[in-house]
Amino acid sequence: MDIGKIIGTVVATRKDSSLLGSRLLVVQPVDAHGASVGSPLVAVDTQGAAGYGEMVYMVTGGDAVGVLPGRRMPVDVAVVGLVDSITVTEEGDG
Amino acid sequence: MYIAKVIGKVVSIVKHPAYENRTLLLVQPLSLKSKLVRTPTIAVDYVGAGEGDVVLVGAGPGVAQEVFGVENAPIRELVMGIIDRFDVSDVEAEAP
Numbered sequence: 645m646d647i648g649k650i651i652g653t654v655v656a657t658r659k660d661s662s663l664l665g666s667r668l669l670v671v672q673p674v675d676a677h678g679a680s681v682g683s684p685l686v687a688v689d690t691q692g693a694a695g696y697g698e699m700v701y702m703v704t705g706g707d708a709v710g711v712l713p714g715r716r717m718p719v720d721v722a723v724v725g726l727v728d729s730i731t732v733t734e735e736g737d738g
Numbered sequence: 739m740y741i742a743k744v745i746g747k748v749v750s751i752v753k754h755p756a757y758e759n760r761t762l763l764l765v766q767p768l769s770l771k772s773k774l775v776r777t778p779t780i781a782v783d784y785v786g787a788g789e790g791d792v793v794l795v796g797a798g799p800g801v802a803q804e805v806f807g808v809e810n811a812p813i814r815e816l817v818m819g820i821i822d823r824f825d826v827s828d829v830e831a832e833a834p
Contacts, residue, residue, distance in 0.1 A: 645780045645814050676746060676764055676778045690812075693752045701750070701780045703812040706800070711754065711812045724812050725753030725762075727780075732746040733789045736766050736774025 645701040645724060649674045650694050654686055662717045669694060669723060671702065676732050687721040699727035741768045741821060742795045744787050748780050756802070756811040763787060763817060765795055770826045781815035794819035 652670035656663075667689040673681045678699065687702050690711045694700050700723045703711065708722035746764030750757070761783040766774045772792075784806060787793045796818045802811035805818075 647778070647780060673777075681777050690754060691752050701748075703814045705814070707812045707814050710810055713810055722812060725750045725757060728749040728751055730746055730748050730764055732764060732778075734743070734745040734774070736745070736778070 645703055647674055647676065647727065647730075648672060648687070648700050648702050648723070649678060649680075650696055650698050650700060651684060652696070660718050662715050663688065663719070666690070666712070666717075667692065669700075671700065671721070671723065674699070676730050685721055687723050688717060688719045689723045691723060691726060694723055694726055699730075701725050701727060739794050739796050739818070741770075741824060742766055742781070742793055743768050743774060744789050744791045744793055744817075745774065745778060747789065754812055756808050756813060757782060760784075763789075763793075765793065765815065765817070768792060770824075779815055781817050782813050783817045785817055785820055787817045787820050792821045792824075793817045794821055 648671035654668035672684045711722040742765040748762035765781045766778040769775045802808045802813035
């Protein structure tokens with residue numbers, strides 16, 4: 645699961661009905677230290693507790709569609725958890 | 739699947755139920771010259787891997803669901819094996 649940092653939210657009143665009630669977050673993919681990697685994207689929030697600046701992890705692609713039980717959402721990025729801490733014991737120079 | 743190294747551990751309390759009582763490992767892909775490449779991601783451990791282990795990471799959609807019977811499992815990367823060693827004949831030809 646890719647690590648990301650929440651940098652904003654998206655308000656979309658007209659959207660697919662399966663997305664009603666779930667928050668749309670603007671997430672910046674980051675590395676384990678929080679440095680930005682690539683460009684921001686919009687993810688559906690399935691845990692409902694993520695706030696601005698928090699580190700989260702996301703599933704992308706087909707796994708995101710069925711994240712919430714009982715409904716299938718037309719999404720390809722979904723936040724599935726909040727990061728409390730990451731301990732890095734080895735650094736890649738890449 | 740790809741070869742990766744466990745380079746850290748992740749603590750996460752608020753998370754999707756499919757991750758309950760599973761260890762979350764920070765893994766980074768390993769090139770065939772055993773150098774850490776690309777960006778670290780979070781993988782769910784299924785084999786008791788620890789920091790420093792070279793592991794086999796499965797990344798197919800629905801892998802956890804079929805194989806490990808975890809219903810409705812949004813698990814993109816899961817650690818399905820600990821690699822003892824890998825031999826590659828022509829490493830020079832390999833991409834960086």
